[in-house]
Amino acid sequence: MLRPLEGVRIIAVEQYGAGPHGTMQLADLGAEVIKVENAGDGGDVGRHVRHPNETLPTGDSLFFQSFNRNKRSIKLNLKSADGQEVLRKLAAGADGVFNNLRGDLPDKLGLTYEDLKAVTPQIVCVHLSAYGRNNERAAWPGYDYLMQAECGYLSVTGEKGGPPSRMGLSIVDLSTGVQAALALASGILGARASGLGGDYDVSLYDTAMTNLCYVSAWHMTLGETVGREKRSAHPNLVPSQLYKTKDGWIFLMCNKEKFWPILCEKIGRPDWGTDARFKDFQARLAHRDLITDYLDEALSEKTTDEWMALFEGVVPGAPVYDVGQALDSPFTQSTGQIVELNTPSGMAVKTIGPAIRQPGVPPRAEAAPAIAADQRDILTGLGYTDAEIASMEAAGAL
Secondary structure, eight states: OOOTTTTOEEEEEOOTTHHHHHHHHHHHTTOEEEEEEETTTTSOGGGGOOOTTOOSOTTOOHHHHHHOTTEEEEEEOTTSHHHHHHHHHHHHTOSEEEEOOOTTHHHHTTOSHHHHTTTOTTOEEEEEESSOSSSTTTTOOOOHHHHHHHTTGGGGSSOTTSOOOOOSSOHHHHHHHHHHHHHHHHHHHHHHHHSOOEEEEEEHHHHHHHTTHHHHHIIIIIOOOOOOOGGGOOSSOSSEEEEEOSSSEEEEEOOSTTHHHHHHHHTTOGGGGTOGGGSSHHHHHHTHHHHHHHHHHHHTTSOHHHHHHHHTTTSOEEEOOOHHHHHHSHHHHHSSOEEEEEOTTSOEEEEEOOSOOBTTBOOOOOOOOOTTTTHHHHHHHTTOOHHHHHHHHHTTOO
16 A cells, blocks of 8 residues: 555755654655755754763764654755755755744745745745744744743643643644644645645744634633643543542543543442532532542542553543653553664664554654765756766855
8 A cells, every 4th residue: 555645745944843743744654755954064953952861873863863754864055056956956846845944034045935936836835933934023933842831831731839830742843743744735735736836834833822722712702711720630621630549640531421420330439420519510610629539539449550440441541651651551562653763873763653544554664864865866866967966065055
């Protein structure tokens, strides 16, 4: 079976996390992603984001491998005339040109539809920036944690009464990358139907705001502002939070009415399921603290694992794991999502593979490339001779 995006070519002027994460989703699905790294400065900064115990050689890192599998790499200086010529030749044979630069840079570096439509009117140009390209913050740098701070995430994360807390993962970067992948795939599909491409903008800020979803509707329509709750509780569904067990914690989410009486039966308190104080979500919300005390007492009779064995497939619940426990759990190990990459240095790296599965098709799992690993192959494919390549390298265009 073919992967669905085989035959799609994307030129990606990208670095760090959000952009590379997005194009990697398309590469996993079969797209040819040609990663354009800046000539003369060590390439993608992600190559140099290293864990203190990093074992990959300089110029590669586990961080970089986690965002760039299944891609090809070339170096270009887009500020040079030769670099611009190469870009335009690449665009002529591509479906999309993607970048995750600061919002004011795509226009300066020839990466917009206006710049490239003469090369091919079907070209789709996707721009991932911090705040967008057409507003007062276009030239601002921006990062995930800043978006979490300004867009309200810190105000709803952490224990009630405690300090504002960011989410432990780069959720805005990752979400924005997925939005960019959706923009690329949608734009390419539309261009193939209409014959015309165009510009698509995605920003960290817009994505962070989009993720507020129903919470934004509550505030703007009802004037209600969600804050932090004890035990990471859902703002209005009960029980839906952390509870104590004999040896730790369990997270229960009885987010449909039918689960409350089932939970009560499973923990040996069937009378709570018919108690008028707990008859529905509204009643249980009014008695949330009492329910927390009751469930803490009942659940403390067994370990988390024992409760999970009783609840499995009947009551929505989960053990509270650290990252290592999550990765090492038997279920994670059984899903087939973990992939092993053989890096350019010969070192084997294990990482989490794609979330999108094609039954019968194994995950595509080629390691992220060495910098400019595909330079000669791609440039000769565009018609450049070895002498011309050497001349451009000497001039700093490559």
